[in-house]
Amino acid sequence: MANPANRHIAVSFEFFPPADDAGEARLWETINQLAPLEPEFLSVTYGAGGSTQVHTDRIVRRILKETRQCPTAHLTCVGQSRAEVLERARNWWKAGVRSILALRGDPPKGEHTFQPHPDGFQHAAELVGALKEIAPFTIGVGGYPEVHPCSPSEAADTENLKRKVDAGADRIITQYFFETADFLRFRDRCARAGIRVPIIPGVMPIFNFTKVQRFSQGCGAKIPQWLADRFDGLDADPETRALVAASVASEQCNHLIAEGVRHFHFYTLNRYRLTYAVCRAIGVAPAVTAKAA
Numbered sequence: 001m002a003n004p005a006n007r008h009i010a011v012s013f014e015f016f017p018p019a020d021d022a023g024e025a026r027l028w029e030t031i032n033q034l035a036p037l038e039p040e041f042l043s044v045t046y047g048a049g050g051s052t053q054v055h056t057d058r059i060v061r062r063i064l065k066e067t068r069q070c071p072t073a074h075l076t077c078v079g080q081s082r083a084e085v086l087e088r089a090r091n092w093w094k095a096g097v098r099s100i101l102a103l104r105g106d107p108p109k110g111e112h113t114f115q116p117h118p119d120g121f122q123h124a125a126e127l128v129g130a131l132k133e134i135a136p137f138t139i140g141v142g143g144y145p146e147v148h149p150c151s152p153s154e155a156a157d158t159e160n161l162k163r164k165v166d167a168g169a170d171r172i173i174t175q176y177f178f179e180t181a182d183f184l185r186f187r188d189r190c191a192r193a194g195i196r197v198p199i200i201p202g203v204m205p206i207f208n209f210t211k212v213q214r215f216s217q218g219c220g221a222k223i224p225q226w227l228a229d230r231f232d233g234l235d236a237d238p239e240t241r242a243l244v245a246a247s248v249a250s251e252q253c254n255h256l257i258a259e260g261v262r263h264f265h266f267y268t269l270n271r272y273r274l275t276y277a278v279c280r281a282i283g284v285a286p287a288v289t290a291k292a293a
């Protein structure tokens with residue numbers, strides 16, 4: 001039964017633009033399966049290369065047209081001039097998009113350092129300021145509980161986040177992390193720096209431990225030994241793996257709820273089952289079920 005105490009927990013879900021028809025079908029199945037949980041918003045990532053950006057645009061528009069959900073479009077500074085980036089944002093505003101996650105972006109595949117376009121934005125803070133000038137978007141920015149991998153120090157990272165908030169960001173969505181204490185320390189750092197906007201922890205339910213391990217090396221999220229131990233020897237046992245994954249993510253959410261967190265942003269990887277299970281485990285239920293409970 002849903003835990004009535006947790007019905008006020010808000011959730012949001014992140015998706016990426018799929019590469020083929022099978023992926024497209026899975027994405028829409030995922031969106032439809034998660035919709036009854038009444039997410040605050042559905043966010044759609046923006047690829048570093050040119051091609052997936054078109055798909056971000058298409059999916060965001062389709063969410064607006066075919067669902068009652070609120071899309072948050074990710075937008076980056078990579079490979080485009082300021083004018084091109086802002087043109088995309090203006091078109092989104094005209095189409096009815098009201099929420100953007102403003103990011104610097106990662107370098108395209110094969111490149112290791114971020115090279116701004118000659119006429120482009122250098123950092124997310126610049127993008128936030130420019131977006132606020134063109135329309136009253138709700139702007140989210142990225143936050144890094146374990147410090148952004150290119151940041152020289154924790155202090156510099158916090159200063160950068162403060163710059164993004166001072167430029168107009170309305171909320172922070174964090175990179176995923178597995179040590180809850182890292183998030184709590186980050187939240188304290190933000191409070192000390194005078195950052196007052198909501199900080200939404202990103203939660204990664206572990207669908208595939210090997211892939212998460214690989215991805216984590218790039219984005220600077222550490223994999224604690226206790227986590228590796230839980231998945232150890234389960235490569236050929238997907239059912240147990242899924243149960244462990246649901247338990248790890250719901251433990252983390254429950255710990256964060258006890259620390260006052262009331263909104264979780266789930267990295268769904270375009271799959272619904274695990275995220276849905278975690279939501280149910282922390283008491284987030286479809287409205288009709290919650291009423292009946």
Ligand code: FAD
Pocket residue numbers: 044045046047048074075076101102103104105106122123124125141142143148149150151152156157160164173174175202
């Ligand atoms: P910034 O805030 O600009 O910071 C980037 C680095 O530059 C930091 O190390 C910062 O300390 C440094 N810096 C910033 N300003 C200055 C300055 N004035 N002087 C010196 N140094 C400075 N990437 C994508 O490509 N597409 C996505 O859809 C996407 N979605 C994401 C969603 C979330 C929730 C998060 C947390 C990240 C996402 N990313 C995405 C990854 C993100 O683009 C990378 O982490 C990127 O490397 C940094 O982006 P940022 O917006 O945090 O950059």
